[in-house]
Amino acid sequence: MSKGANMPVPQAPVRLRLHWRHGAGVPDAWTAALLVTGDGRVAPDGVVGGERPVPGGAVRHEGRTVTGDRTAETLHVDLPALPAHVDRVVLVAGVGGGTFGAVPGLDVTVADAAGDRELARYESRDTTTETAFVAGELYRRQGGWKFRAVGQGYAGGAAELAAAHGLAPGLLPAPRTPAAPPPAPAAARPAAVTLTKAAPSVSLAKQGATTGSLHVNLNWQAPPAPRGWFARNAAPRTPLDLDLGALFELADGTKGVVQALGNAFGDLHRPPWIHLDGDDRTGAVAGGENLTVNLDHTRDFRRVLVFVTIYEGAADFSGLHATVTLRPQHGAPVTFSLDECDVPSPVCALALLTQGPDGLVVHREARYLVPGRSSSPQRALDEAYGWGLRWTPGRK
Numbered sequence: 193m194s195k196g197a198n199m200p201v202p203q204a205p206v207r208l209r210l211h212w213r214h215g216a217g218v219p220d221a222w223t224a225a226l227l228v229t230g231d232g233r234v235a236p237d238g239v240v241g242g243e244r245p246v247p248g249g250a251v252r253h254e255g256r257t258v259t260g261d262r263t264a265e266t267l268h269v270d271l272p273a274l275p276a277h278v279d280r281v282v283l284v285a286g287v288g289g290g291t292f293g294a295v296p297g298l299d300v301t302v303a304d305a306a307g308d309r310e311l312a313r314y315e316s317r318d319t320t321t322e323t324a325f326v327a328g329e330l331y332r333r334q335g336g337w338k339f340r341a342v343g344q345g346y347a348g349g350a351a352e353l354a355a356a357h358g359l360a361p362g363l364l365p366a367p368r369t370p371a372a373p374p375p376a377p378a379a380a381r382p383a384a385v386t387l388t389k390a391a392p393s394v395s396l397a398k399q400g401a402t403t404g405s406l407h408v409n410l411n412w413q414a415p416p417a418p419r420g421w422f423a424r425n426a427a428p429r430t431p432l433d434l435d436l437g438a439l440f441e442l443a444d445g446t447k448g449v450v451q452a453l454g455n456a457f458g459d460l461h462r463p464p465w466i467h468l469d470g471d472d473r474t475g476a477v478a479g480g481e482n483l484t485v486n487l488d489h490t491r492d493f494r495r496v497l498v499f500v501t502i503y504e505g506a507a508d509f510s511g512l513h514a515t516v517t518l519r520p521q522h523g524a525p526v527t528f529s530l531d532e533c534d535v536p537s538p539v540c541a542l543a544l545l546t547q548g549p550d551g552l553v554v555h556r557e558a559r560y561l562v563p564g565r566s567s568s569p570q571r572a573l574d575e576a577y578g579w580g581l582r583w584t585p586g587r588k
Contacts, residue, residue, distance in 0.1 A: 193312055193313060193314045193341045194314075194341065195314070195316070195318070195341055195342075195343040196340070196341060196342075196343075197314075197340070197341050198338045198339060198340040198341070199312055199338060199339055200333075200336060200337070200338050200339075201271075201302055201311055201312065201330065201337050201338060201339050202304070202311075202337075203271050203272055203336055203337055204271060204272065204304065204305070204306070205268065205269065205270045205271065205272075205273075205304075205305035205306070206268075206269050206271060206302050206303060206304060206305050206311065206330070207254070207266050207267065207268055207269070207301075207302070207303045207304075207305050207308065208225070208266070208267045208269060208281070208283045208300070208301075208302060208328070208330070209264050209265065209266045209267075209300070209301045209302075209303065210223050210264065210265050210283065210285050210298070210299075210300055210327055211262055211263070211264045211297065211298070211299040211300075211301065212262070212263055212264075212295045212296065212297050212298050212299070213261050213262055213263075213295075213296045213297035213403060214258070214261060214262075214263045215261060215296075217294065218290070218294060218295055218296065219287040219288060219289045219290030219291070219294055219295060220287065220288060220289070221263075221265070221285050221286065221287050221292075221295060222241070222265070222285060222286055222287075222288075222365045223241055223253070223265040223267065223283065223284070223285045223327075224239055224240060224241025224253070224283075224284050224285075224364060224365055225239075225240040225241055225251050225253070225267045225269070225281055225282065225283060225284070226238060226239060226280075226281070226282040226284055226357060226359075227239075227240070227251060227274075227278045227280075227281060228278070228279055228280040228281075228282055228357070229277050229278060229279055230277065230279040232358075233357075233358055234357050234358060234359055235275075235277065235278055238278075239359070239363050239364065240252065240253055240267065241253045241267070241365055250269070250270045250271075250273040250274045250275070250278075251267060251268070251269050251270070251274070251281060252267070252268050253265075253266075253267055253268075254266040254267065254268050260402070261403075261522075262297070265285075267281075267283065268305060269281050269330060270305075271330065271337050279331060279332050280329050280330065280331040280332070281329060281330040281331075282326060282328075282329040282342075282357075283300065283326070283327045283328050283329065284324065284325065284326050284327065284353060284364070285324070285325045285327055286323060286324040286325065286349065286350045286353070286364070286365065287323055287324075290323075291319070291320065291321050291322060291323055292316075292319035292320075292322045292323065292325055292345060293319050293320040293321060293322070295319070296403075297403055297488065298315070298316045298317070298319065299313060299314065299315050299316070300313070300314045300316065300327040300328045300341065301313045301314075302328075302330075302339050311339075312339050312341075313491070314327070314328055314341035314343070315488070315489075316343050318343070319345055320345075321345075321347045322345025322346055322347055323346070323347065323348075323349040323350075324345070324346040324348070324349045324350050324352065324353040324364075325343075325344070325345050325346070325353075326342045326343075326344040326345075326346075326353070327342060327343070328340060328341050328342050328343075329342055350364040350365070382398065382399045382400045382523055382524040383524055384524045384525045384526070384527065385399065385524065385525075385526050385527070386526075386527050386528060387526060387527070387528040387554070387556035388528070388556070389556075392555055392556040393553055393554065393555045393556070394526055394553070394554055395548055395550060395551065395552075395553050395554075396487070396520065396523065396526075396551055396552045396553070396554060397548075397550040397551045397552075398550075399520060399523040399524045399525075399526060400520070400522055400523030400524060401487060401520030401521075401522055401523030401524075402487060402490065402522070402523075402551055403487050403488055403521075403522060404487055404488065404520065404521030404522045405460070405484050405485065405486060405487060405520070405521045406484065406485040406487050406518060406519070406520045406521070407482050407483070407484050407517075407518070407519045407520075407521075408436070408438075408482065408483040408484070408485065408498050408516070408517075408518050408542075408543070409481070409482050409516070409517045409518075409519065410434065410436045410481050410482075410500055410514060410515075410516055410542070411514065411515050411517070412432075412434060412512055412513065412514040412515075413512070413513045413514075431504075431505050432502070432504075432505035432506050432512075433502070433503040433504045433505050434481070434500050434501070434502060434503065434514075435451060435452050435453060435481070435500065435501050435502075435503050436451075436452075436468065436481035436482070436483055436498070436499075436500050437449060437450055437451030437452070437453075437468070437483075437498075437499050437500070437501065437570075438450045438451070438458075438466055438468075438483055438496050438497060438498050438499065439496070439497040439499065439573060439574070439577070439579050439581075440464045440466055440493070440495075440496050440497075441493075441494040441495050441496075441579070442463060442464060442492055442493060442494060443491065443492050443493065443494050444492075446463060446464070447579060447580065447581055448464060448581070449570065449581065450464065450466045450467070450468050450483065451468065451501075451570075452468060452503075453501075453503075453570075456468075460484055460486050461486070463492070465485065465486040465489040465492060465493070466483060466484070466485050466486070466496065467483070467484045468481075468482075468483055469481070469482040469483070469484060483498060485545070487520065487521075487552070490551050490552055493545065493547065493552065494546075494547065495544065495545060495546045495547070496544070496545040497541060497543075497544050497545075497557075497573065497577055497579075498516075498541075498542045498543045498544075498545070499539060499540060499541050499542055499573055500514075500539070500540050500542055501538060501539045501540075501569040501570070502538040502539070502569075507536065507538065508533060508535070508536045508537050508538055509530070509533035509537055509538075509540060509560060510532075510533050510534070512530070512533065513529075513530075514529070514530045515527060515528075515529050515530075516528055516529075516530070516542050516543060518543065518554060526554055528543075528556045528558065530542075530558050531558055533560050535560055535562055536562055537560035537561055537562050538563070538569050539560070539561050539563065539569030539570070539572055539573060540558065540559065540560050540561070541557040541558075541559040541561065541573060541576070541577070542557055542558065543555065543556060543557055544557050544577075559576075561573060561576055568583055568585075570583055571583045
């Protein structure tokens with residue numbers, strides 16, 4: 193959901209959660225719920241939360257959970273049990289010892305309390321100097337309930353937030369100063385993985401890569417140039433130009449391609465959440481060609497097919513030595529080499545990213561395709577993987 197958007201929720205018990213990534217230098221956060229009446233005032237005893245869960249009632253604080261590098265605080269809201277005079281349940285939060293601009297991965301979710309199935313998600317990425325925050329709210333509308341992504345920050349902290357809602361400052365939880373965490377038990381760091389035909393897949397979550405960015409790099413060495421008599425009599429050689437690209441299908445059904453051809457370089461901070469860093473026309477650039485995938489939007493992807501095409505300099509991939517590396521910002525890298533090409537192929541499907549039980553899974557494809565007559569390399573990929581796009585000629 194975008195800031196200010198709203199959507200209906202079932203008239204049933206739900207869980208409101210604030211999620212964030214903890215770590216060194218990240219200030220600690222707290223959450224509370226404000227029960228607001230139809231005249232815009234907070235109801236008597238209408239502040240639920242603080243450093244300890246508050247049991248009982250239609251709204252209760254269920255405390256904090258920590259999973260990996262993610263922390264969440266949860267409020268249980270029994271919508272059918274709310275008194276008739278309560279018009280809104282507002283999720284508020286604050287930090288101590290810092291600002292929300294220093295709290296990464298700030299998300300608000302609404303989940304069904306029975307099965308904990310996610311109903312709505314708002315990802316807040318525009319906080320800066322705020323130390324208190326109205327994250328979202330559940331509100332009555334035409335006999336039902338809706339959730340609104342609010343995202344309103346207060347640089348003046350809990351006192352300013354309280355004043356805006358007609359509360360005495362002391363009624364909101366006091367900001368906490370983060371204490372030094374106890375030393376964590378030594379854990380095995382995920383090791384780099386090399387995918388093979390026998391073991392072609394790995395979960396990014398198992399590599400410790402659930403957030404941040406994922407850099408997909410292609411590095412290659414062209415076949416050696418002819419020497420001696422052959423070099424003197426050979427026609428001038430056009431430098432080999434390989435193009436890295438990606439077909440994408442998002443969770444909302446949007447499909448498309450990111451590639452240098454047609455200058456379709458994508459965007460890392462808005463759909464399709466994929467960006468092509470550059471066009472290396474020689475293979476001599478130390479970094480090769482790179483695609484970057486925004487793993488903060490893992491749930492927005494249905495599948496991504498990373499591929500490479502020959503733009504010029506060779507008719508096929510024979511004699512080419514190439515290595516693919518997927519290097520997450522947080523976690524261990526995944527690498528594999530391409531097999532020797534024994535077909536007249538100008539296009540190779542490198543890796544397929546699909547949704548698994550705990551996030552994206554990388555599948556080694558290393559599949560050379562031979563386009564039909566009057567067919568383009570991209571169309572051959574489309575047909576092989578059932579993407580269903582319409583293709584027109586392009587250039588770069």
